[in-house]
Amino acid sequence: MIAALAFYVFAAILIGSAAMVVSARNPVHSVLFLILAFFNAAALFLLAGAEFLAMILVIVYVGAVAVLFLFVVMMLDVDFAALRGGFQRYLPVGLMVGLVLLIELGLVLSGWKFLPEAASIRFAPGVSNVSNTAQLGRLIYTDYVFLFQSAGLVLLVAMIGAIVLTLRDKGDSRRQVIARQIARDPNHTMVMMNLASHVGTKDLGYLRPTETEPEEAGDMPEQDHHEHAAQDVARGGHH
């Protein structure tokens, strides 16, 4: 009783939120309704006893895919007026595509029959004392491992293609090379020295600032006097 009730509640919310995905005015609301739809689909999986699929649906679609959707949609600046203008124009084409799909679905469903063996499997699924996680693992990684691996390879190719298309390095970006930073030797970048007081570093060849010589400093305007004094002190206090 409770399971049936839960099924109808989840199914109703699933269909309702799926309808809201296409009819919501705000695209961010659409993505949030999509997430709600995913959740209810996961709940239906749970009711069917497929807890592994339910969790994977939440992890993959809600936890990763929908986050990226939301990420993109939030940053888009969608022009709603233009979208509504297109609605009238594309309505006939869309209706036609929908009609063709509907007819095809009807044809498939009318010709659908279960083999007698398949019907018996439906009501007594598999070996009962094996959890469905282990069953899925056995199917994917033992029986159909090569098909699974080739599907993975197709995805890998697609991923590399997407990266190659979008990765543009103009060569003027300033990258942080952590290995080089760590490899920096203190001996190359600084000098430790003991200085006697009132001597400074001038006689050792270290000058700061190096641009202005003391002779030029005398020609500078009046108001900079106190700064010269400060520079003189910094050079070791030669007055």
Added chain:
Amino acid sequence: MAAFFHTSFGILILTVLQALAIIVPVLLGMAYLTLAERKVLAAIQLRKGPNMVGPFGLFQPFADAIKMLMKETIIPSGANRVLFLLAPMLTFGLAVIAWAVIPVNDGWGIADINVGILYLFAISSLGVYGIIIAGWASNSKYAFFGALRSAAQMVSYEVSIGFVMVTVLICVGSLNLNDVVLAQRTVWFCVPLFPMFIIFFISGLAETNRSPFDLAEGESEIVAGFMVEYSAMTFALFFLGEYTNMILMSAMTTILFLGGWLPPFDIAPFNWIPGPLWFVAKIMFCLFVFIWVRGTFPRFRYDQLMRLGWKVFLPFSLIWLVLTAGVLVFMGWLPHVV
């Protein structure tokens, strides 16, 4: 009486009581975690920390809670009201419901489900929604920056957390959290899988938006990130959610790597102490490290954060996963398949 608890109404009451039995200690622990954090940070910085409210400042969390309750909840006029209020509730709710599967002792989890570890992973991967929705619904630039940073950050670190979990799982042979702990009776997984333990802990810091990965808040660059428009109880719910998530991440570390409720050695003085106490002690140790890290390290720069996640942790955990699987198969140590 016993018959009553087998009727559906009785089961409902029992479940509610069980839920309260775990949520109330978690929330109390959370309250005192805020105090502990301030005290530990104070000790690190050679200060005293809160010491005025109650003995040793022990009533400080309650004073803070009352202060938060008394303040006015301000909803910005440009904000999306429903989502603005939904986001903190979502953050806090997700942080609490994950506790349904945490086994505090052998068989003490409220829901002893087959895919417990996947449930935890799913819930922790949902935590990002509270932050994204908050950042978007606030209709404020800083909040939006925080949300975008957080989305990219959490997605990056979940990948390596996933590989760490898979590595643990192939050593256990089950997705049930109870089995994960029982598989560590001979040796805790933090010993043979030590690099994965470190990766998991660091990824946990990033997943909970804790320092040094608290770029979503980043109070010195984007004010308070996604929480900038929140006040009073809505802010408090984010705060509660963050600390509950810290405790949850510590509990996950404890279960996956530190042997859950098991004592370090199954000999006399250690196995006198009951399992839940070991569990709490290990969680407290992890929490201390969380706070210690906060007091020690400066915040990561954003590109460094992404580099660490994608270019360091992901390849390393992948290689270590293949290595672990290879060793298990080669030595014939693969756990018995149910």
